[in-house]
Amino acid sequence: MSAAKLNHHAIWTIYLAEMSRMRRTFWQSIATPVITTVLYFIVFGGAIGSRIQHVGGIGYGAFIVPGLIMLTLLTQSVSNASIGIYFPIFTKTIYEILAAPLSALEIVFAYVGAAATKSVVLALIILATATFFTPLHIQHVGWMIAFMLLTAVTFSLFGFIIGIWAQNFEQLAIIPSLVITPLTFLGGAFYSIDMLPQPWRTLNLLNPVVYLVSGFRWSFYGTGEVGVGLSLAFTGMFMAICLTLVWWIFKTGYRLKP
Amino acid sequence: MPPMISVSALRKTYKSGLVALDGIDLEIEKQEIFALLGPNGAGKTSLISIICGTVGIGSGTVRVGGHDITQDYRAARAMIGLVPQEISLDIFATVWNTVAFSRGVFGRRPDPDYIERLLRDLSLWDKRDRRVIELSGGMKRRVMIAKALSHEPEILFLDEPTAGVDVSLRRDMWALVRSLRDKGVTIILTTHYIEEAEEMSDRVGVIANGRILLVEQTAALMRKFGRRKLTLALQHPLAYIPVDLSPWELELEQQGQVLAYAFDANAEDNGIPALLRRMAELGIDFRDLDTSRNSLEDIFVSLVEQTA
Incomplete structure (x- = not known):
């Protein structure tokens, strides 16, 4: 299929509808992560951080900023995208999308694009909030944005898969709370994984979030626990896995088309 | 086209x-x-x-x-x-x-x-x-x-x-x-x-x-399938269908209280006026009458019979 034949009217329509659905709950969706971030800064940055001082030469308050943003990016991308596609399946309005002259790629573009947009907006809001608490200096702005976008898109794809897989609201909530949040905490959002004793440190290298946080932190401060190339490779690999799963879903019609 | x-x-x-x-x-x-x-x-x-x-x-x-x-x-x-x-x-x-x-x-x-x-x-x-x-x-x-x-x-x-x-x-x-x-x-x-x-x-x-x-x-x-059925609720139950009514192929239902007549709704002469006249001559009174169309089930039954 050539790009010229893309049904961009339809992509744009779904994208805007998704964004307006998010606007309906805009204040809720902003308030929660902003308040959470402020709490993290008070607790980790202020109370505990004042005793930790420096991690790898960076003030603790500044150190946790990339981790906090990553935490929001990951959880928001997964939950936005999963609800975005689960809702029409749940209300059965998905019939209209399936009957429309749309390719699978266009459906994914629209839903994943909208979810990723929202989580990037939230991430930027948190970044702005963080500047009130700690002085920030971002070394590689271009890379920071690239990591943000890559992570948002990858985990929105992952959320899209979960939204199609989930058969009820419990299943919808279980992956973000049972998988994403723990992996992010363990993945060095609030500490350097170099601080972990063995064998936890080595085990943690299996945690994909380690590579995301490390790469992201590198874009801020120029240092990371693992090389930035490895970080990119890992994110890219996870994205490839998600794309393969999405391709399989549309190929087989899994839970979308009987 | x-x-x-x-x-x-x-x-x-x-x-x-x-x-x-x-x-x-x-x-x-x-x-x-x-x-x-x-x-x-x-x-x-x-x-x-x-x-x-x-x-x-x-x-x-x-x-x-x-x-x-x-x-x-x-x-x-x-x-x-x-x-x-x-x-x-x-x-x-x-x-x-x-x-x-x-x-x-x-x-x-x-x-x-x-x-x-x-x-x-x-x-x-x-x-x-x-x-x-x-x-x-x-x-x-x-x-x-x-x-x-x-x-x-x-x-x-x-x-x-x-x-x-x-x-x-x-x-x-x-x-x-x-x-x-x-x-x-x-x-x-x-x-x-x-x-x-x-x-x-x-x-x-x-x-x-x-x-x-x-x-x-x-x-x-x-x-083809639009047959209708006339049902007559009788004043007095009948034990059997009188010979005089045999041309109409009637059926007795509900212990002789109801007389049923299936007819072709699209035929030129559906036989109903003649039937009612004959019944009057025989002194068989009815207190209610009703006609109904073949239901979808009837059509399926006859279709399945035809294709079998």
């Missing part, structure tokens, strides 16, 4: 193992109103869902306006508007937004004038800024129709359009269907009410167990 929809050797088996369609061949002409008539579970919804693209095709081919629904799905689907059986709407969206959304998803440019006309035709104009959640059931169904027509389709599918619909909406719906046909739209509806098929359609396809049993002009089908 090639058929608007052509289905050949279509089979569909669901993952559960249920064979929903068992070799369907069907052609629907442009601008006709076609009724797919069959009991629940016959395969009506499966068939139209496959044509519309919401259910995967098993084997066989389906062409819409000459476009293969798998190879050339964009062109095929762009021609179709679908009103599913169940009301499924984003209840938080406004009427206007949800209808405009449908148009956009089908890749059409926004056209506020067209949507205004559509909403006015469906008596939804006053409700355009209301959220779907605030509407009554009948209004929601109108919204479903507006969504299906939002992209100006050439073919409209109505799956059980009058299930749970009140008289005024039913009447409006039929008026709308006829006016759409006059504008050149092809309409396919499913129903399990024979009256509905008779009233609305040009042709009827009877479907059961995933097979098309017959396709016929509606008038011809009614001539």
Whole structure:
């Protein structure tokens, strides 16, 4: 299929509808992560951080900023995208999308694009909030944005898969709370994984979030626990896995088309 | 002119193992109103869902306006508007937004004038800024129709359009269907009410167990199967049918309290006046009379007997 034949009217329509659905709950969706971030800064940055001082030469308050943003990016991308596609399946309005002259790629573009947009907006809001608490200096702005976008898109794809897989609201909530949040905490959002004793440190290298946080932190401060190339490779690999799963879903019609 | 929809050797088996369609061949002409008539579970919804693209095709081919629904799905689907059986709407969206959304998803440019006309035709104009959640059931169904027509389709599918619909909406719906046909739209509806098929359609396809049993002009089908039954509730029960009444092939029911006479509604002489005169001569009084049409089940029974 050539790009010229893309049904961009339809992509744009779904994208805007998704964004307006998010606007309906805009204040809720902003308030929660902003308040959470402020709490993290008070607790980790202020109370505990004042005793930790420096991690790898960076003030603790500044150190946790990339981790906090990553935490929001990951959880928001997964939950936005999963609800975005689960809702029409749940209300059965998905019939209209399936009957429309749309390719699978266009459906994914629209839903994943909208979810990723929202989580990037939230991430930027948190970044702005963080500047009130700690002085920030971002070394590689271009890379920071690239990591943000890559992570948002990858985990929105992952959320899209979960939204199609989930058969009820419990299943919808279980992956973000049972998988994403723990992996992010363990993945060095609030500490350097170099601080972990063995064998936890080595085990943690299996945690994909380690590579995301490390790469992201590198874009801020120029240092990371693992090389930035490895970080990119890992994110890219996870994205490839998600794309393969999405391709399989549309190929087989899994839970979308009987 | 090639058929608007052509289905050949279509089979569909669901993952559960249920064979929903068992070799369907069907052609629907442009601008006709076609009724797919069959009991629940016959395969009506499966068939139209496959044509519309919401259910995967098993084997066989389906062409819409000459476009293969798998190879050339964009062109095929762009021609179709679908009103599913169940009301499924984003209840938080406004009427206007949800209808405009449908148009956009089908890749059409926004056209506020067209949507205004559509909403006015469906008596939804006053409700355009209301959220779907605030509407009554009948209004929601109108919204479903507006969504299906939002992209100006050439073919409209109505799956059980009058299930749970009140008289005024039913009447409006039929008026709308006829006016759409006059504008050149092809309409396919499913129903399990024979009256509905008779009233609305040009042709009827009877479907059961995933097979098309017959396709016929509606008038011809009614001539063939439109037998009626006269039942007479007698004043005094009869022990047997008098010999004088034997030409009518009557039956006694309910311990001789009811006399039943099956007749051909389309025959020039249905035999009823003569029967009633003869009964009067014999002094057999009745206190009530009723006529009823063959039900869909009767038609299926006779169809199955014919094909067996």
